[in-house]
Amino acid sequence: xxxxxxxxxxxxxxxxxxxxxxxxxxxxxxxxxxxxxxxxxxxxxxxxxxxxxxxxxxxxxxxxxxxxxxxxxxxxxxxxxxxxxxxxxxxxxxxxxxxxxxxxxxxxxxxxxxxxxxxxxxxxxxxxxxxxxxxxxxxxxxxxxxxxxxxxxxxxxxxxxxxxxxxxxxxxxxxxxxxxxxxxxxxxxxxxxxxxxxxxxxxxxxxxxxxxxxxxxxxxxxxxxxxxxxxxxxxxxxxxxxxxxxxxxxxxxxxxxxxxxxxxxxxxxxxxxxxxxxxxxxxxxxxxxxxxxxxxxxxxxxxxxxxxxxxxxxxxxxxxxxxxxxxxxxxxxxxxxxxxxxxxxxxxxxxxxxxxxxxxxxxxxxxxxxxxxxxxxxxxxxxxxxxxxxxxxxxxx
Numbered sequence: 001x002x003x004x005x006x007x008x009x010x011x012x013x014x015x016x017x018x019x020x021x022x023x024x025x026x027x028x029x030x031x032x033x034x035x036x037x038x039x040x041x042x043x044x045x046x047x048x049x050x051x052x053x054x055x056x057x058x059x060x061x062x063x064x065x066x067x068x069x070x071x072x073x074x075x076x077x078x079x080x081x082x083x084x085x086x087x088x089x090x091x092x093x094x095x096x097x098x099x100x101x102x103x104x105x106x107x108x109x110x111x112x113x114x115x116x117x118x119x120x121x122x123x124x125x126x127x128x129x130x131x132x133x134x135x136x137x138x139x140x141x142x143x144x145x146x147x148x149x150x151x152x153x154x155x156x157x158x159x160x161x162x163x164x165x166x167x168x169x170x171x172x173x174x175x176x177x178x179x180x181x182x183x184x185x186x187x188x189x190x191x192x193x194x195x196x197x198x199x200x201x202x203x204x205x206x207x208x209x210x211x212x213x214x215x216x217x218x219x220x221x222x223x224x225x226x227x228x229x230x231x232x233x234x235x236x237x238x239x240x241x242x243x244x245x246x247x248x249x250x251x252x253x254x255x256x257x258x259x260x261x262x263x264x265x266x267x268x269x270x271x272x273x274x275x276x277x278x279x280x281x282x283x284x285x286x287x288x289x290x291x292x293x294x295x296x297x298x299x300x301x302x303x304x305x306x307x308x309x310x311x312x313x314x315x316x317x318x319x320x321x322x323x324x325x326x327x328x329x330x331x332x333x334x335x336x337x338x339x340x341x342x343x344x345x346x347x348x349x350x351x352x353x354x355x356x357x358x359x360x361x362x363x364x365x366x367x368x369x370x371x372x373x374x375x376x377x378x379x380x381x382x383x384x385x386x387x388x389x390x391x392x393x394x395x396x397x
Contacts, residue, residue, distance in 0.1 A: 002045055002313060003028055003058070005365055007378070013342070013371025018071050020045070021384050024055035031061045034370065036068035037361065042214045047314040051355050074098075074249055074346065076362035082346035083309065086233050087196045100231035102277055104136060104193035104215070105184065110168045111377055111392070112198035112206075114147040121189070133185035140178035142281040144171040145194075150235070151212070152292030153280075153329060158205060158358030163292065166197055172228070173214035182223040183257075190225030190381030195233045210276070211238040216246030220238035227271035227379040236276035237350040242286045243272045243303040249286070255299040256339035259368035261338050262301050269372070272304035278352035279308040280327040281337060294360060297330035301338040303372065309349035311356065320356030323367065328385055332365030334336040340372040 001017035003009075004024050016034040021036035022045050041289040042050040042058075060066070074082065085099050088109070096102045118127045118138045126134040149167040157163025175192065178184060185302060200206035210232045218228045230236070244252045245267025253261035263269050283297035313319040320327075325343055 002048075002319055003323060004044070004051060004318075004321045005323040005364075005367070007366060009367050011369055013369070016069060018073075021057045021066055023066075024051060024053075026056040026058060028058035029060065030058060030064070030066070031234075034060065034066040037069060037071050038065060040066045043312045044086060045318075047316065047346050048284075049316040050318040050320045055087075079351050080107060081348075083277070083348070083350055085338070085346070086231055086277065088193075088197055091308065093227045095334070097117060099126065099190065100229070102191045103189070104191040104231070105187075105189040106141065106192055107196040108141060108145065108170075108192070110145075110147055110196040111114065111196075114168075116141075116142065116147065116168075117144055120143070121187075125298050133183070136178065136183040136257040137185070137383070140183050144174035145169070146171070149288065151209075151288050152362045153207075153352075154292055154294070155327065155329070155353070155356070155358055158361065159354040160204050160207075160376075162204065162207055165207050165235075165237075166177050166196070167209045168194070169211040170194055170214055170230070171212055171232075174219055176219050176228070177226060178221045179219040184224060186223050188224035188226055190219065191229045191231065193231045199234055199351055201350075203349070203351050207351065209235045209280075209352075211236055211237045211239055211282075212242070212274070214240040215240070215268065216244055216264075216273055218243050219343040220268065220270065227378075227381055229273040231273075231275040231382075232276060233351075235278040235280060237272055237280045237282055238274060238302060239282040239286050242274075242300050243270055244301045246301075252338075254301045254336070255284070257371070259336070259338045260310070262303055262338050262370075269303050269374065271374065271378050272341075273307065273382065274304050275278075275307040276328060277309050278349045279306050279325075280329065280336070280352075283330055283332070283335070286330065291329065293361060294329070294331050297328075297332040298336050299336045299338070299363065299365075301340075302326075305341045305375065307344045307346055309347045310345055311349055311354075312354055317355045318357055323364070324356055328362035328364065331363045333363045334342035335365050336368055337365040339367070339369045342371055342375055361378065
């Protein structure tokens with residue numbers, strides 16, 4: 001794990017890595033319990049040639065420097081590639097109880113010709129359902145999904161030569177309204193899996209993505225689960241405020257200078273997660289027509305857990321570090337990304353494979369990042385467990 005922010009960055013929550021921890025800048029303040037399994041270095045990862053400066057020590061809360069801890073493995077299973085948790089497949093796997101496709105209350109697929117298919121929790125194709133919950137669910141999803149939109153992602157173009165991303169957009173506001181009115185049935189578990197199955201296998205061709213928009217208000221538990229988990233094998237682009245209560249131009253105080261107030265007054269923040277090959281944050285002012293030009297961003301707030309991939313440091317490249325775990329495509333100078341949630345890096349990105357550090361991609365935001373303490377009592381929908389492994393001594397008796 002590497003954390004090397006340029007602008008000041010304060011992390012208000014616990015941090016853990018199953019490997020080495022690299023911190024090389026005094027612009028970083030760690031206010032939670034920071035732990036690592038192998039080594040902690042006030043410096044830069046071998047193979048990272050993009051940090052020639054002399055490393056400096058981060059700051060931490062009084063009496064809380066980074067300390068060693070034990071390995072934590074999701075599901076108690078050590079895998080070479082946890083990307084399988086978000087992959088789409090029609091064949092059973094040993095991890096089916098945990099994979100988000102099989103956990104989902106609804107599965108949405110888009111093919112190379114932009115045909116949309118919808119499946120319920122039992123795996124039944126309900127695209128053209130004519131009655132009951134299957135019909136109301138499919139009707140809502142059809143009205144919420146817009147296909148064949150295109151944006152330019154300069155980070156991808158700098159590495160792969162292919163900056164054009166074909167998007168399918170999911171209108172979260174339409175989904176939430178339908179769930180709250182009972183359109184998904186009272187048994188809906190709060191998990192939506194959506195993916196474009198025509199994405200290229202190596203990240204070089206057929207670049208695809210899923211966009212989440214109008215996500216200001218999430219399901220409130222009136223019918224079925226409260227909150228929402230959205231998972232995809234593709235990269236996800238989150239456009240605008242998410243889970244903040246924002247509506248019709250009304251924004252939370254966090255967007256105007258008070259990061260301790262990340263929701264519109266009267267809105268209850270719901271348990272939420274976004275799980276994808278990569279997660280990109282597009283601000284409230286984003287316009288597709290200006291993509292590729294590094295347009296000016298406006299302050300934006302996202303309240304959701306994130307599980308995502310990275311492009312690891314090596315061969316002269318820097319991963320971007322924790323500070324760039326959510327990716328950016330705008331000029332955020334002087335603007336703030338307020339974030340409440342929890343971030344988990346489980347795998348390498350397989351579709352958004354552009355290296356960090358290319359020119360003409362973004363300028364970083366001010367980062368006001370907090371752990372969402374609500375997760376301790378009410379985590380996002382879906383099964384995600386971790387286990388501690390304690391090293392011990394083997395002997396014969």
